[in-house]
Amino acid sequence: MKRLMILSIAGLCSSLSLIAQNTESIPEVEALLSKMTVEEKIGQLNLVTPGGGVATGEVVSRNVEKKIKAGNVGGLFGVSGPEKIRMAQELAVKNSRLGIPLLFGFDIIHGYKTIFPIPLGLASSWDMELIKHTAQIAAKEATADGINWNFSPMVDISRDPRWGRMAEGSGEDPFLGSAIAKAMVKGYQGDDLTASNTMMATVKHFALYGASEAGRDYNSVDMSHLKMFNQYMAPYKAAIDAGVGSVMTSFNDVDGVPATGNKWLLTDVLRNLWGFDGFVVSDYTSLNEMVAHGIGDLQTVSALALNAGLDMDMVGEGFLSTLQKSLAEGKVTEIDITNACRRILEAKYKLGLFDDPYRYIDENRAEKDILTPENRAVAREAVAASAVLLKNDAGVLPISKTAKIALVGPLADNRNNMLGTWAPTGEVKYAVTVREGIANIAPAAIVNYAKGSNIVDDPEMAKKINVFGPRVMISEAFPEELLQEAMAKVENADVVVAVVGEATEMSGEAASRTDIRIPEPQKKLIRALESTGKPLILVLMSGRPLNISEEFEMPISILQVWHPGVEAGNAIADVLFGNYNPSGKLTATWPRSVGQIPIYHSMKNTGRPAGDTKEFQKFRSNYLDLPNTPLLPFGYGLSYTTFEYSALRLSKDEISANEPLEVSVQVKNSGDYDGATVVQLYLRDVVRSITPPKRTLKAFKKVFLKKGEEKTVSITLQPDDLKFYNNRLEFIAEPGVFEVFVGEDSNALLMKSFILR
Numbered sequence: 001m002k003r004l005m006i007l008s009i010a011g012l013c014s015s016l017s018l019i020a021q022n023t024e025s026i027p028e029v030e031a032l033l034s035k036m037t038v039e040e041k042i043g044q045l046n047l048v049t050p051g052g053g054v055a056t057g058e059v060v061s062r063n064v065e066k067k068i069k070a071g072n073v074g075g076l077f078g079v080s081g082p083e084k085i086r087m088a089q090e091l092a093v094k095n096s097r098l099g100i101p102l103l104f105g106f107d108i109i110h111g112y113k114t115i116f117p118i119p120l121g122l123a124s125s126w127d128m129e130l131i132k133h134t135a136q137i138a139a140k141e142a143t144a145d146g147i148n149w150n151f152s153p154m155v156d157i158s159r160d161p162r163w164g165r166m167a168e169g170s171g172e173d174p175f176l177g178s179a180i181a182k183a184m185v186k187g188y189q190g191d192d193l194t195a196s197n198t199m200m201a202t203v204k205h206f207a208l209y210g211a212s213e214a215g216r217d218y219n220s221v222d223m224s225h226l227k228m229f230n231q232y233m234a235p236y237k238a239a240i241d242a243g244v245g246s247v248m249t250s251f252n253d254v255d256g257v258p259a260t261g262n263k264w265l266l267t268d269v270l271r272n273l274w275g276f277d278g279f280v281v282s283d284y285t286s287l288n289e290m291v292a293h294g295i296g297d298l299q300t301v302s303a304l305a306l307n308a309g310l311d312m313d314m315v316g317e318g319f320l321s322t323l324q325k326s327l328a329e330g331k332v333t334e335i336d337i338t339n340a341c342r343r344i345l346e347a348k349y350k351l352g353l354f355d356d357p358y359r360y361i362d363e364n365r366a367e368k369d370i371l372t373p374e375n376r377a378v379a380r381e382a383v384a385a386s387a388v389l390l391k392n393d394a395g396v397l398p399i400s401k402t403a404k405i406a407l408v409g410p411l412a413d414n415r416n417n418m419l420g421t422w423a424p425t426g427e428v429k430y431a432v433t434v435r436e437g438i439a440n441i442a443p444a445a446i447v448n449y450a451k452g453s454n455i456v457d458d459p460e461m462a463k464k465i466n467v468f469g470p471r472v473m474i475s476e477a478f479p480e481e482l483l484q485e486a487m488a489k490v491e492n493a494d495v496v497v498a499v500v501g502e503a504t505e506m507s508g509e510a511a512s513r514t515d516i517r518i519p520e521p522q523k524k525l526i527r528a529l530e531s532t533g534k535p536l537i538l539v540l541m542s543g544r545p546l547n548i549s550e551e552f553e554m555p556i557s558i559l560q561v562w563h564p565g566v567e568a569g570n571a572i573a574d575v576l577f578g579n580y581n582p583s584g585k586l587t588a589t590w591p592r593s594v595g596q597i598p599i600y601h602s603m604k605n606t607g608r609p610a611g612d613t614k615e616f617q618k619f620r621s622n623y624l625d626l627p628n629t630p631l632l633p634f635g636y637g638l639s640y641t642t643f644e645y646s647a648l649r650l651s652k653d654e655i656s657a658n659e660p661l662e663v664s665v666q667v668k669n670s671g672d673y674d675g676a677t678v679v680q681l682y683l684r685d686v687v688r689s690i691t692p693p694k695r696t697l698k699a700f701k702k703v704f705l706k707k708g709e710e711k712t713v714s715i716t717l718q719p720d721d722l723k724f725y726n727n728r729l730e731f732i733a734e735p736g737v738f739e740v741f742v743g744e745d746s747n748a749l750l751m752k753s754f755i756l757r
């Protein structure tokens with residue numbers, strides 16, 4: 001039986017039009033709906049958190065038990081462990097009138113207990129199988145603790161490293177972001193959502209949250225539809241095409257309407273254009289926040305959100321407290337309430353909860369499935385694969401396993417900052433520090449450790465960073481004493497390893513920064529270390545691209561390791577000592593200064609491009625004080641070996657629409673180590689009806705080559721790769737010349753062109 005959905009087409013006609021959707025209705029769900037009162041239906045739209053997990057807003061739900069029994073709750077989040085979850089599920093199943101099981105949600109962003117690198121780090125691996133595997137493990141561990149619904153993947157494209165939440169996404173690029181979105185959804189959900197080791201995923205935050213103005217969290221977004229569709233929307237759509245079960249709205253407004261109440265987004269685009277048939281959940285109190293946005297009182301915004309297509313209200317209880325009144329006043333219809341409820345019940349059905357509400361609750365699983373050596377081994381590989389070698393002057397890396405090492409820096413012997421932002425289920429006690437990792441991997445090395453500096457010296461700043469635990473511990477000793485202690489260790493060392501950067505909560509939610517340099521106390525330490533002339537390696541941790549212009553000028557080595565997760569120290573040592581040859585590539589451009597932001601590889605040429613000369617050119621698109629180029633381009637990352645790219649070939653000089661194009665290139669490992677490179681293909685549409693970017697990423701392939709080995713790498717460009725959204729938002733390709741660039745980063749020089757007829 002096909003279900004008929006009733007959609008009102010606002011502004012076109014006053015009558016209602018019936019649109020048949022391709023979704024099969026589920027008899028069990030329809031039977032249940034027919035028994036439900038309006039109050040019970042509204043209850044299913046209510047998502048609560050009893051606290052104990054992370055509260056990212058000011059409100060935590062009250063009287064949870066009473067509400068569950070009354071049928072006023074559809075799901076719970078922030079609760080884990082079979083005991084607690086069984087208790088809550090029993091309350092719903094045994095004590096509410098209809099016994100409808102609850103959803104159990106959580107933010108499992110980069111691992112459950114086996115914490116992997118932050119998503120921006122994982123993205124730098126450019127390894128979709130590995131990323132999918134980390135999501136599979138996260139699902140296996142989280143479901144072993146009773147969770148069946150995950151608030152991940154976060155796929156917001158961002159070109160603004162001031163925004164702390166860049167840590168949670170995959171960076172600046174929609175093509176790479178789409179591949180990662182798909183890998184994560186498939187990893188979490190598997191092929192069978194009813195399996196007890198898979199969980200429903202949520203793509204978030206719909207939409208455009210990563211474009212918050214000035215990089216300030218929760219700030220407004222205003223963007224042309226052209227830019228949205230060409231640069232920001234693809235990863236959300238990729239998650240939907242991959243079958244993601246739910247979508248979370250974003251805090252920001254889009255076209256002047258907060259996303260949570262934005263009908264164009266939630267119905268026209270999400271459901272009608274993209275065919276999404278899962279359910280939409282708000283972000284944490286984002287429904288109520290429409291009051292502060294200036295859209296109306298709680299009743300008004302709740303009705304607006306339901307009518308826009310929001311199905312579930314996270315924490316705010318705007319639906320619970322006002323929808324009955326709005327129904328009585330004719331501001332919402334029972335059909336819309338029923339439709340929202342149906343989508344939530346369907347999700348429960350798809351998870352198999354109607355067959356067995358306790359399907360995910362197994363007291364025996366945790367011990368055998370969580371933090372196993374196998375899972376930790378994948379985490380260790382993921383940390384190493386995420387590491388990006390930014391600089392390796394004089395080939396100091398890898399270092400000898402018998403070296404005399406001065407190990408310094410406030411993150412070198414620091415367990416509390418290894419897991420990174422959004423790891424609420426992780427436990428710092430399981431994290432391996434860099435100091436421990438070095439001892440594990442190179443027991444014959446002589447290591448002299450000193451902290452050298454605080455992460456930050458300012459107690460006020462430390463207080464802001466320490467909201468979720470002690471991340472910054474300001475030493476009793478004066479900064480000068482810390483420095484002197486470190487300098488003493490350097491004297492007899494062959495090499496200095498300084499582990500520096502951001503504390504965990506210097507990025508993440510509500511952690512925007514206007515200055516994205518390494519904090520000053522650590523910069524002082526780095527300057528002092530560099531002045532000794534000893535070989536210096538910075539192991540850099542952060543949740544965002546940093547401005548390292550000063551450090552990059554120094555004759556040193558820099559290994560970017562993000563916030564690495566539980567296996568931090570072991571994997572970092574693997575890379576430092578050459579057990580693992582780094583192959584990570586940046587997925588967001590690193591600026592020379594915050595003044596260049598937003599800066600990204602797919603920028604446009606402008607009518608007055610600056611050209612290649614070093615001389616300043618008046619009346620050109622440039623700056624008086626800095627070049628236009630970034631410090632480090634998108635796709636950048638070194639290896640201990642070198643790769644030579646040559647013989648770029650296209651299968652044809654001319655193709656017609658709907659015809660694929662074969663691209664091949666010779667890649668040779670010309671250095672002294674086995675290693676992997678990421679072959680990156682960028683496309684330039686030379687002339688088209690809307691101004692084209694100078695180049696955009698369209699394909700990539702990670703290949704492993706033994707030292708001296710050479711391979712032909714082939715990539716197929718599909719017809720859709722030539723397409724873009726035109727002025728009428730049609731996804732089309734226009735005939736003309738295209739240039740294909742292939743190489744190791746977004747500055748790739750090998751080029752061949754072809755014509756699309």
Ligand code: BGC
Nearest residue numbers: 056057107151204283284509
């Ligand atoms: C975040 C979401 C998260 C939610 C629930 C919000 O503050 O924006 O990403 O899923 O909290 O924890």
